[in-house]
Amino acid sequence: MAVGTHGESYANPHPPVPPHGASRNGAPGLEGLAQVAAKIRDAVESVIEGKPTAVRLALTVLLAEGHLLIEDVPGVGKTMLAKALARSIRCSVRRVQFTPDLLPSDITGVSAYNQELREFEFKPGPVFANILVGDEVNRASPKTQSALLECMEERQVTVDGTTYRLESPFMVIATQNPVEMEGTYPLPEAQRDRFTARISMGYPDPAAELEMLDVHGQSSPLDRLTPVADAADVRALVEVVRRVHVAPSVRQYAIDLITATRRHPDLRLGASPRATLQLVRAARAYAALDDRDYVLPDDLQALAVPVLAHRLLPTAEAQLERRLPEQVVADLVNRLPVPAPRR
Missing domain, CATH: 3.40.50.300 (P-loop containing nucleotide triphosphate hydrolases)
Known part of the structure; x- marks a missing residue:
């Protein structure tokens, strides 16, 4: 995007x-x-x-x-x-x-x-x-x-x-x-x-x-x-x-991303509600460093792996296949639809 x-x-x-x-x-x-x-x-x-x-x-x-x-x-x-x-x-x-x-x-x-x-x-x-x-x-x-x-x-x-x-x-x-x-x-x-x-x-x-x-x-x-x-x-x-402002659609995008980790078949432990809060807080800081007073979905995408991957536990099958949580999060970011911007 x-x-x-x-x-x-x-x-x-x-x-x-x-x-x-x-x-x-x-x-x-x-x-x-x-x-x-x-x-x-x-x-x-x-x-x-x-x-x-x-x-x-x-x-x-x-x-x-x-x-x-x-x-x-x-x-x-x-x-x-x-x-x-x-x-x-x-x-x-x-x-x-x-x-x-x-x-x-x-x-x-x-x-x-x-x-x-x-x-x-x-x-x-x-x-x-x-x-x-x-x-x-x-x-x-x-x-x-x-x-x-x-x-x-x-x-x-x-x-x-x-x-x-x-x-x-x-x-x-x-x-x-x-x-x-x-x-x-x-x-x-x-x-x-x-x-x-x-x-x-x-x-x-x-x-x-x-x-x-x-x-x-x-x-x-x-x-x-x-x-x-x-x-x-x-x-x-x-x-x-x-x-820093987070639009309702961007908040929902963060929720969708977190929820997807809890339902993924390769993960036996998804991201917690604390992870949701910290992802949005980090996105606010990330946006501010770009001199923006609003968060974009791009900010959540850029931070998804470093903020979420270490909290996730893969299943035994995923471990045998050497499928890392970082790969799972990256795939979710690529697959989930980005919220449509407000007209």
């Missing part, structure tokens, strides 16, 4: 977001979002060469108030992408190296007895940060992985019966190796469903790898990366994204 042909037909007749500049209350409009997002993208791409699609998806997840799972073989830049995105924003960042002996309290925090005060006091864990970088998350035990469930969905942590709210923005950027790698535990379905999108870095093309030898040869480009935005900027941009 051509993006520009009928794009205006999906637009809001009463747009809540000014197309350019600042909104009435002084918050940044779409033009301000595009400018700040471009600075963040350029900062990350100064470290990650030749991966513009992965960088854009990471930025989309950030603006959609989601969490990102980066899965690939060792050495292709998963942790580098996570750290570059975190360093490009002036906010609190914590990193956790997931290992088999890591405990849930090592992530959430623990209540320790203070001898001087003669009472228990809470010592926050690394999850109390704006961006939490979890390196090799599937090398920890399922019990430790489950420590992230509450904070990723509800933006809070409960320890010893007391609930602590997390600051906004809050984003988990986790990396993992494929399950075929030695010493890994597969992420449970509930954990995968809380990640807005999963991306793979892939090997760089020869030209980008040659440039990497020059850029990374003497020192890490992360050392030269300076923040280009802060937490307040991200919060303001998130507010802009929330007001």
Whole structure:
């Protein structure tokens, strides 16, 4: 489907977001979002060469108030992408190296007895940060992985019966190796469903790898990366994204796509209602990055595989035939009719 042909037909007749500049209350409009997002993208791409699609998806997840799972073989830049995105924003960042002996309290925090005060006091864990970088998350035990469930969905942590709210923005950027790698535990379905999108870095093309030898040869480009935005900027941009319009026909298209995964014969577990919400949120952010205040079906199509595939479980027959969930979602996108634009 051509993006520009009928794009205006999906637009809001009463747009809540000014197309350019600042909104009435002084918050940044779409033009301000595009400018700040471009600075963040350029900062990350100064470290990650030749991966513009992965960088854009990471930025989309950030603006959609989601969490990102980066899965690939060792050495292709998963942790580098996570750290570059975190360093490009002036906010609190914590990193956790997931290992088999890591405990849930090592992530959430623990209540320790203070001898001087003669009472228990809470010592926050690394999850109390704006961006939490979890390196090799599937090398920890399922019990430790489950420590992230509450904070990723509800933006809070409960320890010893007391609930602590997390600051906004809050984003988990986790990396993992494929399950075929030695010493890994597969992420449970509930954990995968809380990640807005999963991306793979892939090997760089020869030209980008040659440039990497020059850029990374003497020192890490992360050392030269300076923040280009802060937490307040991200919060303001998130507010802009929330007001991006989604036409009723586009919403129905998202529902049709999700419903098709639940009825597909190659899948024993389809996408959840949480997946529907996160697909639409990501589409809003994706549209805003294109300087649009309305979502097109093209946005849902572009995000369907990274947002949905990791949540789906293939049947045993599909696994034997090596039919991946990514292929199923791509086929559904090609087969489902696109909603007709409003005349």
